[in-house]
Amino acid sequence: MVTNEDQAFLLRTARAVLEGKIEEQKVPKQLLEKRGVFVTLTIDGALRGCIGELYPVHSIYDAVVENTKRAAYEDSRFPPVEPREKPLIRIELSILSQPEAIAYTSQKQLLGSLRNHPGVIICDGDHAATFLPQVWDTLRDPEEFLSHLCAKAGLNPDRWKKGIHVELYTVEHFQEN
Numbered sequence: 001m002v003t004n005e006d007q008a009f010l011l012r013t014a015r016a017v018l019e020g021k022i023e024e025q026k027v028p029k030q031l032l033e034k035r036g037v038f039v040t041l042t043i044d045g046a047l048r049g050c051i052g053e054l055y056p057v058h059s060i061y062d063a064v065v066e067n068t069k070r071a072a073y074e075d076s077r078f079p080p081v082e083p084r085e086k087p088l089i090r091i092e093l094s095i096l097s098q099p100e101a102i103a104y105t106s107q108k109q110l111l112g113s114l115r116n117h118p119g120v121i122i123c124d125g126d127h128a129a130t131f132l133p134q135v136w137d138t139l140r141d142p143e144e145f146l147s148h149l150c151a152k153a154g155l156n157p158d159r160w161k162k163g164i165h166v167e168l169y170t171v172e173h174f175q176e177n
Contacts, residue, residue: 002060002095006031007174010064014039014091015176017068018081027061036096036169037063038132039071041081043088049075054099054121054130054169064093092175094132099167107161114142118168122149122160129153133171 002010006028016022018041037060038052049071053063068091072081081089099121104110114120117136122129129152131145139145147157150164160166 002030002172002174007093010060010093011091011174011176013061014064014068014093017065018072018086018089018091022065027059031061032059034058035060035063036099037067038094038096038171039064039067040092040094040132041071042090042092043085047077048085048089049078049081051075052094052096054096056098060095090176092134092173094134094171094173097170099169101165101167104166110146110160110166111142113166113168114145119171120145120149121167121169122146122153122155123165123167124153124155124159127153127155132173134173 009028010031013022013025034056036052036054036056037058038050040047041049051067051070051074053067057063058066074080096119099119102110102113104113117133119133120131129149131139131149131152136145139148146160150159151157
């Protein structure tokens with residue numbers, strides 16, 4: 001669990017990275033734990049960049065620093081953030097639990113495993129995609145959610161109905177006010 005103090009520290013760090021004003025600082029020990037982390041940038045509620053790591057490769061702190069840079073300047077869906085946009089950007093951080101593969105034998109069983117609105121990763125060969133749990137706010141129907149996720153992965157939207165590798169995770173997410 002990331003404390004309120006740690007959340008504020010991470011959001012200040014992400015803002016400093018975005019502004020190009022990051023300085024060396026003492027990192028709280030608990031933020032050195034390796035976890036998956038996503039950084040989401042929005043302007044007036046519209047996505048402006050989102051990059052992250054699903055699996056615990058880097059410390060929470062390092063992942064926030066690197067993924068803030070990448071979300072601002074390397075998200076292929078958007079041009080790099082311009083200086084005039086920086087004050088308009090709102091930063092959201094998502095700290096992920098370890099994704100866990102689920103076993104299921106029917107569509108009904110798969111859909112039932114989604115009732116608590118987890119983050120979902122699908123994999124099929126070279127195709128993979130994820131939706132953070134926050135996506136449930138706009139895609140509430142589990143079948144529609146999975147169809148959009150398959151499309152995001154470059155698969156036929158109905159691919160999930162034929163059996164696909166699925167992993168679930170939870171997040172702690174928080175954002176700037």
